[in-house]
Amino acid sequence: MDSDKRKRRVERLKKEILGFALTLIIVPWLMVVILSVKNYKLSKTVREQTVLINQYLEETEMLASNAAVVIPTPVASEVVKEESNGPKRDVESMTEEEIKALALSDEELYDGYRKVYLTFDDGPSVNTEEILDILKEYDVKATFFVIYKEGRENEELYRRIVDEGHTLGMHSCSHVYSKIYASPEAFMEDTNTLRNFLYMVTGVESRFYRFPGGSSNKVSPVDMHTYAKLLKDEGIIYYDWNVSSQDATSIILSKDQIVYNSTCNLKNFKEAVILFHDTGSKVTTVEALPEIIEYIRSMDDTVILPISDETNPIQHISVD
Numbered sequence: 378m379d380s381d382k383r384k385r386r387v388e389r390l391k392k393e394i395l396g397f398a399l400t401l402i403i404v405p406w407l408m409v410v411i412l413s414v415k416n417y418k419l420s421k422t423v424r425e426q427t428v429l430i431n432q433y434l435e436e437t438e439m440l441a442s443n444a445a446v447v448i449p450t451p452v453a454s455e456v457v458k459e460e461s462n463g464p465k466r467d468v469e470s471m472t473e474e475e476i477k478a479l480a481l482s483d484e485e486l487y488d489g490y491r492k493v494y495l496t497f498d499d500g501p502s503v504n505t506e507e508i509l510d511i512l513k514e515y516d517v518k519a520t521f522f523v524i525y526k527e528g529r530e531n532e533e534l535y536r537r538i539v540d541e542g543h544t545l546g547m548h549s550c551s552h553v554y555s556k557i558y559a560s561p562e563a564f565m566e567d568t569n570t571l572r573n574f575l576y577m578v579t580g581v582e583s584r585f586y587r588f589p590g591g592s593s594n595k596v597s598p599v600d601m602h603t604y605a606k607l608l609k610d611e612g613i614i615y616y617d618w619n620v621s622s623q624d625a626t627s628i629i630l631s632k633d634q635i636v637y638n639s640t641c642n643l644k645n646f647k648e649a650v651i652l653f654h655d656t657g658s659k660v661t662t663v664e665a666l667p668e669i670i671e672y673i674r675s676m677d678d679t680v681i682l683p684i685s686d687e688t689n690p691i692q693h694i695s696v697d
């Protein structure tokens with residue numbers, strides 16, 4: 378009996394040891410399989426997200442190859458303009474051309490010139506004041522596509538933009554793609570909220586819009602033509618860009634790189650809308666601005682203008 382008992386115990390022990398050994402082998406393998414599957418799924422998500430991010434960055438900073446920059450300048454037309462803004466003269470003593478120039482808009486006045494539009498997205502920020510100071514120093518008018526920011530200091534910046542003759546454009550309230558582009562209703566609510574806010578603060582009803590990520594962004598779940606059409610129905614013109622300073626990359630570019638990106642291809646454009654960003658981290662954009670303006674001013678028959686109703690819209694997608 379004893380020997381039988383011992384035998385069974387030995388058998389049971391053997392089985393337990395075998396089971397334990399198998400468990401030791403199987404469990405790690407199972408873990409390997411499970412973790413591999415998880416790893417694969419995760420890598421896939423990372424790859425997809427990377428593609429999305431790259432797409433966005435490309436849209437935002439896109440057109441590096443087209444990069445060009447601003448232009449401005451004067452000569453004959455400017456002389457006429459200065460006179461028109463100068464001391465009052467008897468109309469009878471003016472030439473026919475001078476009288477005509479008085480009634481012309483900037484776009485008409487500089488017909489035939491290369492036109493460069495400096496545009497700043499994402500403000501106001503801690504840099505807006507300095508950007509405005511530089512523009513004032515050079516007597517250059519630009520366009521600011523702003524987001525919704527309450528507070529006395531921000532409101533003063535919106536007003537300063539308008540008071541100093543720059544164009545106030547819209548760039549959504551939050552700049553959060555998932556909210557803005559969630560649906561046509563969400564998009565229009567966002568746009569109207571910003572438009573009303575800016576009107577209350579500045580007295581100006583903005584008619585210009587720049588889509589966060591550009592109209593050719595790949596993040597909107599709704600076809601961007603829908604949003605472009607909605608804006609058009611509201612009398613709002615949307616603007617993309619054809620020259621990028623590329624200052625929205627994750628790495629902060631040097632001042633010289635921004636100057637180069639903004640100016641290298643400018644000569645190839647008759648109308649250049651240059652994309653800059655007005656955010657706290659874009660210090661080198663501010664540093665580059667004087668050189669960019671001076672470069673443009675050194676170009677022949679070139680003027681820097683703010684976007685207006687008469688500006689030819691630079692758009693990545695068409696609206697019918």
Ligand SMILES: [Zn+2]
Pocket residue numbers: 498499548552589590
């Ligand atoms: Zn933006």
